[in-house]
Amino acid sequence: MAVRILLSFVLILSTVNLLHAQYDYPRDTSYNIRSAYLKIKKNHPHVTPIQPLKLGGIQVEKEVVYADIGRDLTLDIFYPKRSSEKGYPGVLLIYGGGWSSGEKANQIPMAQKLAAAGYVAVVADYRLSPEAQYPAAMHDLKAAIRWMRTNSEKYSLNQAKIAVLGCSAGAQLATLLGTTGDLEKWEGSIGVTDQATSVQAIVNIDGIVSFIHPEASSEGEYAAKWLGGYKDEVPEVWQEASPLEYVNGNTPPTLFINSSQPRFHAGRDDMVKLLDKYHIYSEVHTLEGSPHSFWLVHPWFEPTYEFTVKFLDKVLK
Numbered sequence: 559m560a561v562r563i564l565l566s567f568v569l570i571l572s573t574v575n576l577l578h579a580q581y582d583y584p585r586d587t588s589y590n591i592r593s594a595y596l597k598i599k600k601n602h603p604h605v606t607p608i609q610p611l612k613l614g615g616i617q618v619e620k621e622v623v624y625a626d627i628g629r630d631l632t633l634d635i636f637y638p639k640r641s642s643e644k645g646y647p648g649v650l651l652i653y654g655g656g657w658s659s660g661e662k663a664n665q666i667p668m669a670q671k672l673a674a675a676g677y678v679a680v681v682a683d684y685r686l687s688p689e690a691q692y693p694a695a696m697h698d699l700k701a702a703i704r705w706m707r708t709n710s711e712k713y714s715l716n717q718a719k720i721a722v723l724g725c726s727a728g729a730q731l732a733t734l735l736g737t738t739g740d741l742e743k744w745e746g747s748i749g750v751t752d753q754a755t756s757v758q759a760i761v762n763i764d765g766i767v768s769f770i771h772p773e774a775s776s777e778g779e780y781a782a783k784w785l786g787g788y789k790d791e792v793p794e795v796w797q798e799a800s801p802l803e804y805v806n807g808n809t810p811p812t813l814f815i816n817s818s819q820p821r822f823h824a825g826r827d828d829m830v831k832l833l834d835k836y837h838i839y840s841e842v843h844t845l846e847g848s849p850h851s852f853w854l855v856h857p858w859f860e861p862t863y864e865f866t867v868k869f870l871d872k873v874l875k
Contacts, residue, residue, distance in 0.1 A: 729765020
């Protein structure tokens, strides 16, 4: 226990130190495209990092405020220039980083590609564990969905067709958003509060769907930082934050895109079994030989996008 406490203190201290050069609130952006690329390159020397794209036919608005929590929470929105009478499907993209790090830039290339394919793609900032523990991130992301529906007319967004897409820890959050629908517990009271937060599709890119599943045994200090303690200390919170616990007949169609690292599949197969039981459409794709964070480098970014857009076209268009 003493080792755990010391380790947590060191992690928190290092995170806080990262903050003060750039932000007036605790923030760790050490997990980004470049850091992921440098790590992956050690074992896969031929990879290249993704970067923002120059695509025609889309419009962009950045640093749009969607909620006030004592500071501004912002999002970047990418959408087709041509308006649509019936509205384009929407996608909320959620970056990962162990619930403690990450930044919107990690999801911008995917958002750009989705906008070019006829989607209103929103990349939202949200509170990470150095600033606020669970369930703050859920409250923030729910507020982002409500903002999308509130502003649907401006961006030609079809309110009835919104997906959530997340990577790594962001995938866990996306799946929890999708499986909990409009359950009051995670709604929070920030931003617009008179819109639904249920979604119509989930894209899980290499994220666990259970903190308590036997396959999730390797989850440790980063989950503990976010959930307010280790599994043996707050088991009820680890269970509550596990999307697998809420899968039912109302769960939306779900796409899993996974690396070849088993630890990031925790609970996936059991979730697929439940989806099958309820006759809910799902897909599972594993990129053989790929590391975690594969979506941030070539050659794996393109197949990740292709699996995603084909699935979304199928279930939302």
